[in-house]
Amino acid sequence: MNNVLxxxxxxxxxxxxxxxxxxxREYVRxxxxxxxxxxxxxxxxxxxxADELNQRNIKNHVIYRADLKELSGELKKLNGYDLIVSVGGDGTLLEVSHYxxxxxxxxxxxxxSGSTGYFSMANSGNFGYLIDNFSNTKMTRLNRLEIMLNREILPELVLNDILIAHSNPAANTRFKLYMNNQEEMFRNSSGVLICTPAGSTAFMYQENGNIMPIDFGYMQYHIRSNRKEHDMFRFAGKLEIESLTREGGxxxxxxxxxxxxxxxxxxxxYMGQPLQLVGDLEEKRKHFK
Structure with missing residues (x-):
């Protein structure tokens, strides 16, 4: 290991x-x-x-997560590093994963004490040990999703979930959905929630979705706030959605x-390139409630 971000x-x-x-300011006080x-x-x-990396003479570059976009360049992809260390919580790692x-x-x-850190396999106490034993540490392959909007492939791969909905949360989201070449029309819903296996313990879990095996090769999707679909959670390898909504996100x-x-x-x-996460997330998942 020679260069770490x-x-x-x-x-x-x-x-x-x-x-x-x-x-x-009052809240902070x-x-x-x-x-x-x-x-x-x-x-x-x-x-x-930083100290643990420096003690091992490992070159490292420390940046604030808001600067990732500039560092990743026009293609929004990071290159030239042997390892990326995300110091924070799940939000930080999710942002890192997009690049x-x-x-x-x-x-x-x-x-x-204040962060869930579901994707975090290290803390200040064991970071040095993990670096010393990096070559023997198990990696978890996390399936991600890729999105194409019209003919443009969006640069960010999805690690957790996607919400497709009207820009106004009080408005209905109208669309045509195609799965396995079958068309379904949902006229009165709050949009579509789609998740990866890793994301099935996040937003989708709060919607009473199914927890998926970490190596499951499909996405899970749910039509939100639709009476006929309120308890239905489906799986697909590919989804196509045609917007019947004037303004959506x-x-x-x-x-x-x-x-x-x-x-x-x-x-x-559709399914995109997986993320290699350092550590055994499957073992950690056994304790998820």
Missing amino acids: VVYKKSTFELYGNSPDGKT DNLEYLKKSHDSQQKTLETV VTDIPVLGVNSDS IWIDGEHLRYDFALGDKIKI
Whole structure:
């Protein structure tokens, strides 16, 4: 291992401590002890990661996750690294995953007391050990999804889930859906939720979806807020959606990454290149509730 990229998140304290908004500053003041403790934990973890790499003479580049887009260039893909270390929680690792093709990713939970860190296999205590034993550490292959909007393939691969819905959450989402060349019309719904096997314990789980085996080769989809479909969760290798909605959005892995679509636009979703996650996620999943 010669070159490692370390990507970190900023704490709530760091982001909002000096906010120009009075209510935000008041929130920080009211929760100062907790937020400062979390901030200190995250800073300590980031320092530990850098120190452990430096002690082993491993070249490393540390960047804030908001700078990933600029670093990844026009193709929005990272190259030239042997390993990418995501220091934060699941949100940080999800963002990192959008810029990675074949580089393994190691998640480091920067604040175990306040972050779920479902994808994180390391913390400040065992990071050095994992680096020393990297060649013997199990990798988990996580299936991802690829999206084509009309004729353009979107650059970000999906690790968790996709929500396709009207731009206004109070409005109906209308579309035609094709699965295995069969067309179905859903006129009154809150959109379509689609997830990977890894994402079946996230948004889809909250919708009462099925937890899928981590190596399952299909996506799961659910028509939201439709009386006929409220308890139906289907599986597919490929989906095609034709928009009958004037203004809609495709949300990828949460609320931060969105693409707009309009009436008549076509969206295709199919299995994409997997992500190599450092660690045994299947073993960790056994304790999921």
